[in-house]
Amino acid sequence: MLKELRKRSGLSGDRVAKRMNASQSKVSRIENGKVRPSLVDVEQYLNAVNAPGNLVAEVTALARLANTDWQDGRGLRRKGLDKKQLELAGLEQSSSEFRFFLPSMITGLLSTHEYIRASLAHIPGDHSKTIAKKLERQEVLYDRSKRFTFILTEQAVRNPLVDNHVMAIQLDRLASLTHLPNVRLGVIPLTVRMPGNPLSTFTIYDERIATAELSAGVMVFRDSRDVQAYVDEFAGYETCALFGENARTQLTVWSADFRS
Structure with missing residues (x-):
């Protein structure tokens, strides 16, 4: 045309x-x-x-x-969820800065084996390959040439997806990852008023691609204005989050709650 x-x-x-x-x-x-x-x-x-x-x-x-793709969940499951992990690994290899906003669950990059397995339990089938790929992808966190910012709400962190003692170990892992020099991990307690109304999990790759996860699938945005809208939204949540020692202190309190 x-x-x-x-x-x-x-x-x-x-x-x-x-x-x-x-x-x-x-x-x-x-x-x-x-x-x-x-x-x-x-x-x-x-x-x-x-x-x-x-x-x-x-x-x-x-x-x-x-400039917008729709990846429906049924199609992803038919192809095999492990194939989606290969796509994500490719994005992580070709990008250097990542922003994750997690309002309801802990993402695979931060999860323990038990948490990942529980997150897939509602989907029929053998997920051993997908679990292995998710764990393999976590190596990217130790690449000092890449920078990560994760923001998790209290709901995401305390969502009891596994037994209490396993949740406590999962929160201990989150706290340990805050010590990585290229990882900023922030938490937003329920008592903090956030700007706007968070509707979905989203990830931003180098301000060139943004993905939004819905219950029925994933939207992929490439237009610069769409991506910038997510960058601006993320910046608002970033001002509300606890980072560093404050984040570790809050995670320790929540972990102790699970242990008790």
């Missing part, structure tokens, strides 16, 4: 590139489907070719769809 709009305008690819303040090769890659244009790219292109108003909304809607 973009290429057709340019031809109708009578402009060359080079002329459109100059109007977009971009390279001609980028315009060519966009027109030939060699690169996924962002919404900003599409808007600049539409302005450059003076696209008619009735087509701007249609093309913009297509661009948003192209």
